[in-house]
Amino acid sequence: MPALFESLSFRRGPAMKNRFMLAPLTNQQSHADGVLSDDEFRWLTMRAEGGFGLTMTCAASVQDGGQGFPGQLGAHDDRHIPGLARLASALRAQETHAVLQLHHAGMRSPAALIGRQPLCPSANAETNARAMTLAEIEQTRDDFIAAARRCEHAGFDGVQLHGAHGYLLCQFLSPEINRRDDQYGGSLENRSRLLFEIIDGVRASCGPNFSLGVRLSPERFGLKLEEIATVAQRLMREDNIEYLDMSLWDVFKEPEDAALKGRSLLSFFTELDRGNVRLGAAGKVMTGDGCKRAMDGGLDFVVIGRAAILHHDFPKRVAADPDFKPASLPASVEYLHREGLGDAFVNYMRTWKGFVADAA
Numbered sequence: 553m554p555a556l557f558e559s560l561s562f563r564r565g566p567a568m569k570n571r572f573m574l575a576p577l578t579n580q581q582s583h584a585d586g587v588l589s590d591d592e593f594r595w596l597t598m599r600a601e602g603g604f605g606l607t608m609t610c611a612a613s614v615q616d617g618g619q620g621f622p623g624q625l626g627a628h629d630d631r632h633i634p635g636l637a638r639l640a641s642a643l644r645a646q647e648t649h650a651v652l653q654l655h656h657a658g659m660r661s662p663a664a665l666i667g668r669q670p671l672c673p674s675a676n677a678e679t680n681a682r683a684m685t686l687a688e689i690e691q692t693r694d695d696f697i698a699a700a701r702r703c704e705h706a707g708f709d710g711v712q713l714h715g716a717h718g719y720l721l722c723q724f725l726s727p728e729i730n731r732r733d734d735q736y737g738g739s740l741e742n743r744s745r746l747l748f749e750i751i752d753g754v755r756a757s758c759g760p761n762f763s764l765g766v767r768l769s770p771e772r773f774g775l776k777l778e779e780i781a782t783v784a785q786r787l788m789r790e791d792n793i794e795y796l797d798m799s800l801w802d803v804f805k806e807p808e809d810a811a812l813k814g815r816s817l818l819s820f821f822t823e824l825d826r827g828n829v830r831l832g833a834a835g836k837v838m839t840g841d842g843c844k845r846a847m848d849g850g851l852d853f854v855v856i857g858r859a860a861i862l863h864h865d866f867p868k869r870v871a872a873d874p875d876f877k878p879a880s881l882p883a884s885v886e887y888l889h890r891e892g893l894g895d896a897f898v899n900y901m902r903t904w905k906g907f908v909a910d911a912a
Contacts, residue, residue, distance in 0.1 A: 555847050556854075557871060560605065562794040563828050565709045565763030568605030568649050568853065572843075572867040573797070575834050575857035576608045576653040576712065576767070578621060579897040586613060586626020588635030591894030596639060598892040600646035602865030605853070607648040609639070611655030611714050614699040615692065617666045620657030620719065623896050627652060627699040633706050640707035651765065652703045653712045654696055658720030659729070673723050673730040673737065689736055692720070693746060697753035700762075710763025713750060716799045718773035721747050725783065728774025740779050747783075751792050767797040770817065771808050778812075781820045788829040796821075797855055800835035803846050822850030840869075840876040861901070864891050882909035 560568040574596075581592040592610075600607045612625040626632045636652065643650035659672035659681035671688060672681035684692070700711045715721035723729045724746050730737050736745055747766070754764055766787060770780040787793055798821055806813045807820070818833060834855035837846050846854050859866050862878045869876045879887070885908065888898050902908045 556843055560830060560853055562649075562763055562830065563791070564761050564794055566649050569647055570603070570605040570867055571847065571851075571853040572604050572870075573606040573832055573853050573855045574599050574604045574608050574860055575855045576610055576714070577857055577861065578610050578624075578900065579893070580621055580623035580900045581894050581896045582623050582625045584623070586616075586619075586624060586628065586632055588625060588632070588639055589623075589894075591896065592625060593635075593639055593642070595892045595894065595897065597642045597646070598864040599860060600643045600648040600650075602860075602863070603867035603871070604648055604856075604860070605867070606651060607643050607646075608651045608653055608712060611653050611719075612699070614654050614656050614695045617668055617671065618656035618658070618661055618692075618720065619666055620655065620660055621662075622665060625652075627654060627702055628695065630702065633702060636703060636706035636708070640703075640709075644707065644709070649763070650707075650709045651712055651763070652708050653714050653767070654699050654703075655714040656692060656696070656720040658723045660719055671720070673720075673732055676729065683732070686734065686736075689746060693749050693753065696750045697757050700754045700764075701757050704758045704762050710765065710794065711754070712765040712767055712797065713747065714767050715747055716767045716769035718769075721750075722769060722773055722775070725768075725780070726774035727776065727779075740782060744783050744786075748786075748790075751787075751790075755792050763794045764792070765795040765797055766793055767799055769799050770820065771801075777807055777809055777817070777820060781824065784821055785824045788824055788826045791828055793829060795830040795832060795853070796826075798831070798833040799855075800833050803833050803835040803837055803842075803849070805835075816849065818846075818849050818851075838878055840874045843870060844874070861888075861893070862891065882906055884909045885911070 612627040613619045659676045659679040661670040670681040675683045770777045830852040832853040838859045859878045
């Protein structure tokens with residue numbers, strides 16, 4: 553599988569030494585104030601040592617009121633910089649492209665965690681979120697940009713904007729969730745305005761060699777597949793990002809929309825004119841053969857999640873055995889500890905049905 557082990561260049565930032573990107577995986581291991589913990593440091597540096605061409609952190613908060621889960625890494629305060637600098641330095645020492653993912657949970661911020669009512673583009677009864685004011689949208693935009701500058705100062709090669717999985721940027725894109733009637737609601741251009749304003753702000757505020765990626769979901773959360781493909785094409789055409797990371801849940805599936813079945817979900821994005829923008833995808837890419845099939849489907853890189861939890865050195869294992877398959881589940885606590893998961897991460901993985909073996 554030579555393509556998987558060829559380098560991949562970007563317009564900005566260092567090349568990936570291979571086509572394996574570590575997915576941004578929630579792990580709940582940082583301190584309550586968002587400061588990096590030793591457990592999270594170990595988890596990420598082990599993946600860099602294991603051969604990933606790009607190593608990405610979990611979603612890191614850009615506002616204290618935008619946290620999505622306990623133990624979330626923070627990038628919203630200067631007190632986070634020393635820990636981020638320690639992590640960035642250790643990652644780059646392994647010749648991996650070091651990236652921090654920037655995130656705001658919006659209506660998915662638990663009120664008990666953030667100590668206030670969560671925010672959303674529009675009022676949401678299910679989550680008891682309130683509609684953001686125009687000033688709050690502008691402040692959130694500025695906070696994403698400030699967090700990117702903080703990451704650049706800490707030594708990261710770049711950042712990724714989390715626009716997937718029903719979090720805030722995804723909520724703005726969703727016509728079902730976003731019912732605003734101002735410049736941030738209504739048309740797709742308006743609903744995507746915040747995302748593109750953040751991109752423009754990062755490009756204007758960070759250096760010319762600082763990489764920028766975007767993660768999108770094309771389905772669920774009230775999203776429309778063809779609209780997300782339109783956003784993806786604009787991202788590629790405007791050429792202000794280095795890569796697009798599509799979270800598909802299953803790279804090999806067909807669309808959920810019955811009217812769009814008969815072709816792969818992935819093809820809606822691989823057929824786009826990507827110009828200089830690199831395209832990757834996540835979703836059930838678990839084996840050496842799965843990596844090859846995903847690349848054969850037209851991707852520039854593969855995004856590895858679950859298999860990277862089970863094997864910190866997944867890229868090296870695939871290099872040694874193109875037919876490599878990950879360890880079977882459920883995994884023992886002892887095994888997961890050996891693979892660099894701290895107790896908090898193991899407890900979180902217990903929420904994934906059948907992932908962690910019950911104690912004897």
